[in-house]
Amino acid sequence: xxxxxxxxxxxxxxxxxxxxxxxxxxxxxxxxxxxxxxxxxxxxxxxxxxxxxxxxxxxxxxxxxxxxxxxxxxxxxxxxxxxxxxxxxxxxxxxxxxxxxxxxxxxxxxxxxxxxxxxxxxxxxxxxxxxxxxxxxxxxxxxxxxxxxxxxxxxxxxxxxxxxxxxxxxxxxxxxxxxxxxxxxxxxxxxxxxxxxxxx
Numbered sequence: 001x002x003x004x005x006x007x008x009x010x011x012x013x014x015x016x017x018x019x020x021x022x023x024x025x026x027x028x029x030x031x032x033x034x035x036x037x038x039x040x041x042x043x044x045x046x047x048x049x050x051x052x053x054x055x056x057x058x059x060x061x062x063x064x065x066x067x068x069x070x071x072x073x074x075x076x077x078x079x080x081x082x083x084x085x086x087x088x089x090x091x092x093x094x095x096x097x098x099x100x101x102x103x104x105x106x107x108x109x110x111x112x113x114x115x116x117x118x119x120x121x122x123x124x125x126x127x128x129x130x131x132x133x134x135x136x137x138x139x140x141x142x143x144x145x146x147x148x149x150x151x152x153x154x155x156x157x158x159x160x161x162x163x164x165x166x167x168x169x170x171x172x173x174x175x176x177x178x179x180x181x182x183x184x185x186x187x188x189x190x191x192x193x194x195x196x197x198x199x200x
Contacts, residue, residue, distance in 0.1 A: 004190065005125060008183030009109045012132060015176030016102040019139065022169040023095040026051065029150060031161035041166055042092050054088060087149045094142035095170070098135045102177055105131035109184065125188040132181035139174045143167075 022028075026041025038047045044054050105128050112124035146167070154161050 004183045004187035005109065005112055008128070008132070008180045008187065009106065011176045011180035011183060012102060012106050012109055015132075015135070015173045015180060016099065016106060018169045018173035018176065019095065019099045019102055019135075022166045022173060023092075023099060025166040025169075027164040027166040028146065028170075029154065029161060029167065030164045031154065039164060042088065042095065087145060091142045091146045094138045094145070098138035098142065098173075098177070101131050101135035101138060102180075105135060105177075105180065109180075112184070112187070123188055125184045129181045129184035129188060132177050132184065135177045136174055136181060139170060139177065143170050143174065 023042060026044050026046060027039050028041045030037065030039040032038065033047065036048050038045065040046065040054070042054065044051050046052075108124060108128040108131055112128050114124075150163075
């Protein structure tokens with residue numbers, strides 16, 4: 001049982017670290033804009049060597065290259081501003097919730113090594129596994145929203161673009177938190193199997 005919990009705790013530490021790094025860094029996607037290298041994350045975008053806060057919508061942030069083109073892109077950006085802000089906010093919120101659930105899972109996972117349960121009917125390994133599965137669901141939602149909007153929006157605007165390492169770290173973190181939940185559920189099952197059955 002403790003070997004499963006130890007493996008789960010290791011996966012949780014790695015997954016939580018990757019979640020925080022993926023959420024904080026600005027290399028979710030990279031592309032070329034007017035011949036210059038650019039990349040963006042959840043909080044800011046960088047054009048060349050200058051970085052700007054992700055305060056405006058995607059279309060406004062990436063507009064430019066001629067007065068007529070700029071006006072057209074600005075009008076398109078204004079129409080998409082509401083949905084674009086919702087897309088950024090939803091991705092950020094789910095990534096933060098995932099990091100919080102994983103962090104809470106680590107605390108509960110450490111406490112699961114203690115012999116006495118906090119509540120008589122609530123097993124610590126079981127509740128820890130639930131926290132890691134919740135973290136997995138939140139990061140999956142964040143990555144699904146980001147992937148869907150990015151492919152549909154940037155796939156039409158830019159020919160030369162790709163997901164970058166912060167985005168990939170998010171998927172690796174998803175796997176690590178999922179396996180942490182599996183390990184703790186296995187520990188819970190072993191604990192239940194070792195518990196002596198009480199006669200009725």
